[in-house]
Amino acid sequence: MPRSRLILVLGDQLTPDLTSLAEGDPDRDRVVMAEVREEAEYVPHHRKKMVFLFAAMRHFAARLRRRGWTVDYYELDRGLGDLCEALRRSAEGREIAEVLITEPGEYRLREAMKRRWPQSLGLSVRLLEDRRFLCSLDAFRDWAAGRKQLRMEFFYRDMRRRTGLLMEPDGEPVGGRWNFDADNRKRFDGKHRLPGPPRFEPDATTRQVLEQVAEHYPDRFGDLEPFWFAVTASQAEEALAHFLDQALPHFGDYQDAMTEGDDFLFHSLLSLYINAGLLDPLKVCEAAERCYQQGRAPLNAVEGFIRQILGWREYVRGIYWLMMPDYKEENRLDSHADLPWFYWSGETDMRCVAEAVRATREHAYAHHIQRLMVTGNLALLLGVDVKQIHEWYLAVYADAYEWVELPNTLGMVMHADGGYLGSKPYAASGKYIQRMSDYCAGCAYKVSSAEEDNSCPFNSLYWHFIQRHRRRFEKHPRMSRVYKNWDRMDGDKRRAILARADALLEHPEDL
Numbered sequence: 098m099p100r101s102r103l104i105l106v107l108g109d110q111l112t113p114d115l116t117s118l119a120e121g122d123p124d125r126d127r128v129v130m131a132e133v134r135e136e137a138e139y140v141p142h143h144r145k146k147m148v149f150l151f152a153a154m155r156h157f158a159a160r161l162r163r164r165g166w167t168v169d170y171y172e173l174d175r176g177l178g179d180l181c182e183a184l185r186r187s188a189e190g191r192e193i194a195e196v197l198i199t200e201p202g203e204y205r206l207r208e209a210m211k212r213r214w215p216q217s218l219g220l221s222v223r224l225l226e227d228r229r230f231l232c233s234l235d236a237f238r239d240w241a242a243g244r245k246q247l248r249m250e251f252f253y254r255d256m257r258r259r260t261g262l263l264m265e266p267d268g269e270p271v272g273g274r275w276n277f278d279a280d281n282r283k284r285f286d287g288k289h290r291l292p293g294p295p296r297f298e299p300d301a302t303t304r305q306v307l308e309q310v311a312e313h314y315p316d317r318f319g320d321l322e323p324f325w326f327a328v329t330a331s332q333a334e335e336a337l338a339h340f341l342d343q344a345l346p347h348f349g350d351y352q353d354a355m356t357e358g359d360d361f362l363f364h365s366l367l368s369l370y371i372n373a374g375l376l377d378p379l380k381v382c383e384a385a386e387r388c389y390q391q392g393r394a395p396l397n398a399v400e401g402f403i404r405q406i407l408g409w410r411e412y413v414r415g416i417y418w419l420m421m422p423d424y425k426e427e428n429r430l431d432s433h434a435d436l437p438w439f440y441w442s443g444e445t446d447m448r449c450v451a452e453a454v455r456a457t458r459e460h461a462y463a464h465h466i467q468r469l470m471v472t473g474n475l476a477l478l479l480g481v482d483v484k485q486i487h488e489w490y491l492a493v494y495a496d497a498y499e500w501v502e503l504p505n506t507l508g509m510v511m512h513a514d515g516g517y518l519g520s521k522p523y524a525a526s527g528k529y530i531q532r533m534s535d536y537c538a539g540c541a542y543k544v545s546s547a548e549e550d551n552s553c554p555f556n557s558l559y560w561h562f563i564q565r566h567r568r569r570f571e572k573h574p575r576m577s578r579v580y581k582n583w584d585r586m587d588g589d590k591r592r593a594i595l596a597r598a599d600a601l602l603e604h605p606e607d608l
Contacts, residue, residue, distance in 0.1 A: 237415030253408030296325035349398030561598030
């Protein structure tokens with residue numbers, strides 16, 4: 098009789114048709130799943146993120162057992178140090194032919210599996226392609242080959258053609274345009290009911306995880322309660338149905354808006370479930386497309402939502418694997434300041450930042466504009482060390498895995514790759530936040546001023562960023578007007594703005 102194999106299933110691979118499971122045999126092979134210290138502690142993950150993943154893993158293990166699989170599951174209380182140790186324990190006393198693993202989403206882990214684990218285990222470790230993505234890594238490399246710039250917009254158009262999503266029979270995009278982003282920048286006017294995400298009551302399994310995480314990580318960042326994330330595929334499907342029915346119709350108009358009265362607006366929160374494997378990205382896009390076809394949601398909302406998954410999500414994964422490991426070391430703007438403590442405490446007079454950190458602490462979630470244009474914009478303008486802000490984003494958000502988080506942080510937020518991912522830095526003054534939110538009305542700082550002692554820090558820091566990186570950006574076709582506006586300012590005013598920014602940069606903890 099053939100020897101059995103061990104199939105390691107990771108916490109973000111909670112999909113029944115995973116390539117490793119598809120190749121395995123439930124009658125002969127064993128599945129291994131584990132909650133281990135290394136994965137929980139290599140960055141200080143939000144406690145709610147850990148509960149979400151561990152609870153979803155335990156429910157998935159139960160699902161596999163119902164399908165006839167033998168599952169060795171190592172809970173947090175077992176105290177295992179790393180995933181290799183879990184495999185070693187499952188292999189003890191058994192004739193094991195090899196270890197099967199669907200490729201992980203992190204370079205660090207893949208390298209360990211390929212280079213260290215075979216010798217440590219005394220077993221062959223075979224990595225299989227992760228086919229849950231819509232663009233294979235080989236297909237992305239082929240697309241990228243020979244291109245001077247890898248712009249997401251062109252990749253997205255190619256993915257639309259490949260999948261047929263929102264395409265006419267003649268090969269033209271539905272509605273005559275590829276991108277409706279210009280229609281999706283409204284400030285929330287309070288005229289529409291905010292549905293909020295669906296909330297799921299924790300069952301006994303999830304409550305046990307809550308207790309264990311509270312015991313092992315009592316001082317870790319992040320609120321544990323209330324916990325209401327979906328932790329099973331069926332609950333994730335309910336969350337998708339809720340979004341499509343209740344939120345998608347207004348998602349497009351207000352996807353860039355922020356309001357103090359609600360942390361979610363019309364956002365889906367489905368990234369948690371897609372990235373963990375509880376939802377299939379193509380099926381999610383197809384469900385959104387049907388809403389447009391049935392007249393349940395406008396095109397600008399559906400196209401904007403599909404672009405986030407089919408375009409941006411697939412694009413950043415391709416960038417990550419194309420550029421690693423050197424990509425992680427990029428720091429083209431020479432940013433080395435320490436991350437201010439208020440990114441953890443929320444104790445700042447900047448209302449928008451305090452609200453973003455509060456939402457992050459409570460939910461392990463903040464939507465993309467809070468991440469990019471509030472906490473991200475501030476880190477860019479302060480010149481925060483790229484690795485520090487990268488580790489913060491990776492730690493605090495429940496949908497964050499390095500393959501998706503690193504390109505977003507290093508490339509889009511910090512412009513540390515020199516424009517490889519984004520053509521220009523996403524730097525902005527407080528006027529952007531005033532235009533897209535109601536935060537400024539309740540803030541201690543004046544958004545209308547840049548040089549006064551109580552002026553919005555974003556304003557002077559923005560101009561300081563523009564000035565200190567002048568040699569790099571002044572000839573940039575999308576930034577030349579900014580430098581013309583700066584040069585037209587009165588000299589005394591410019592000096593006062595820079596002096597205000599210098600004071601803020603010297604004591605960023607006091608913001």
